[in-house]
Amino acid sequence: MTTLYSASWVLPISSDPIKDGAIAIKGSQITDVGSGASLVASYPDSTLHHYPDAAILPGLINAHSHLELTAMRGFLESEESDFTGWLKKLTVARLELMTPDDRYISAACGATEAVRSGVTALADSCDGAYESMKALGDVGLRGIVFQESFGPDPRLADDNFARLNAKVARLADLETPLVKVGVSPHAPYTVCGRQLELISEFALTEGLPLMMHAAESAAEERLLREGRGTFAEALAKRGIEWHTPGVSTIQYLKRHCVLQTKPLLAHCIRVDNADIETLKESGARIAHCPKSNAKLGHGRAPFWTFLDRGIAVGLGSDSVASNNTCDILEEARFATLMARSDTGEMSGRRMLAATDALHAATAGGARALSLEGHTGELKAGLQADFAVVSLAGPHQLPSYDPINTLIFASSGRDVVLTVVAGKEVFRAGQVITTDEERLAARMKEIAVKLGGA
Numbered sequence: 001m002t003t004l005y006s007a008s009w010v011l012p013i014s015s016d017p018i019k020d021g022a023i024a025i026k027g028s029q030i031t032d033v034g035s036g037a038s039l040v041a042s043y044p045d046s047t048l049h050h051y052p053d054a055a056i057l058p059g060l061i062n063a064h065s066h067l068e069l070t071a072m073r074g075f076l077e078s079e080e081s082d083f084t085g086w087l088k089k090l091t092v093a094r095l096e097l098m099t100p101d102d103r104y105i106s107a108a109c110g111a112t113e114a115v116r117s118g119v120t121a122l123a124d125s126c127d128g129a130y131e132s133m134k135a136l137g138d139v140g141l142r143g144i145v146f147q148e149s150f151g152p153d154p155r156l157a158d159d160n161f162a163r164l165n166a167k168v169a170r171l172a173d174l175e176t177p178l179v180k181v182g183v184s185p186h187a188p189y190t191v192c193g194r195q196l197e198l199i200s201e202f203a204l205t206e207g208l209p210l211m212m213h214a215a216e217s218a219a220e221e222r223l224l225r226e227g228r229g230t231f232a233e234a235l236a237k238r239g240i241e242w243h244t245p246g247v248s249t250i251q252y253l254k255r256h257c258v259l260q261t262k263p264l265l266a267h268c269i270r271v272d273n274a275d276i277e278t279l280k281e282s283g284a285r286i287a288h289c290p291k292s293n294a295k296l297g298h299g300r301a302p303f304w305t306f307l308d309r310g311i312a313v314g315l316g317s318d319s320v321a322s323n324n325t326c327d328i329l330e331e332a333r334f335a336t337l338m339a340r341s342d343t344g345e346m347s348g349r350r351m352l353a354a355t356d357a358l359h360a361a362t363a364g365g366a367r368a369l370s371l372e373g374h375t376g377e378l379k380a381g382l383q384a385d386f387a388v389v390s391l392a393g394p395h396q397l398p399s400y401d402p403i404n405t406l407i408f409a410s411s412g413r414d415v416v417l418t419v420v421a422g423k424e425v426f427r428a429g430q431v432i433t434t435d436e437e438r439l440a441a442r443m444k445e446i447a448v449k450l451g452g453a
């Protein structure tokens, strides 16, 4: 049985926008894309859902999230001037105050926020991967859940790696056609070199995707290049030995085999031309998180240069503790404006266009997650992952061009339908797969426990 979805615009990404277009869906797949009139004629027995004054686009892809931290939205504002203190408060709250069920509720709330804003796939990094995988599965999202590993002390590298190994083995049972497991050595300042090598080898042997935070903060750069600063002081205080490599994060990751895994790297702000060439040569992918980077005062990644060099780059919200929303349309607008505001990077180039940002939010994100050929575009044979965004709001009118309207005048709140693998998960203002009232009530309880509201 074929179902047709038609709208005033269909934006396949892989080809030109189609005015009065439609897509045909059978099971979990897209079977046809074209003009509404031609698809209605080709599939006379199909069910038709028509959305006037709206655009159908590939599901948005969030290339970097931490859904288990959704309960920490607004929780860390007073720590933002001190990244080390910010991370410490977050870690203590996550490990000592939140139960596994709290983490599940937090992840499920984050997942409902995602589908409400047209996201159909995420690369989610978390300590409680079991709960995040369950939440993604229950809400009906596609994604890779990266089990985090921590351990800056080289003496504990083997034990920490064994723990990660055991956790990943337990997660295999939760894998589905939509939700897959990955591994994430958290960051260069929280995982020692030997542990990075063990995890990289493991990822290569087991064929697991690997994600890592890289080249994010000034404190990280100082630790790696000079062996000084707040991260260095924190390691010294814990009696952990640190041999300053004296190189950039990207060269450090190359040295410790991480780049061999073609990792997904979040942030990549502090990169020079040599680093960008290394990233390109290694086939690493990037999750560009401009709002989180700006909010925490970390700076701005060279988004334009990544695109220019043909590096796979998607857009990530990072956790809502540092954003404070999981809204990839808003992230795309911010990414475009930030890139345009960097006159140095823009020198001699055309302006970054709304089409570039929409590409990064969809097909670019799919490449970043190694899901190209499965999702990220509207094309026959791909998975039926798509969103319908209204273009009729007073804040959007008039609309001379649907892609400019989407990027410069719309947000996730304009999404009216989200479909993952052919299944409607958000429709008519409601997430169909979960009890949102119960989740909201539990979220308030967690906030009280964390000492907030």
Ligand SMILES: [Zn+2]
Pocket: 064, 065, 066, 125, 213, 266, 318, 319
């Ligand atoms: Zn992150």
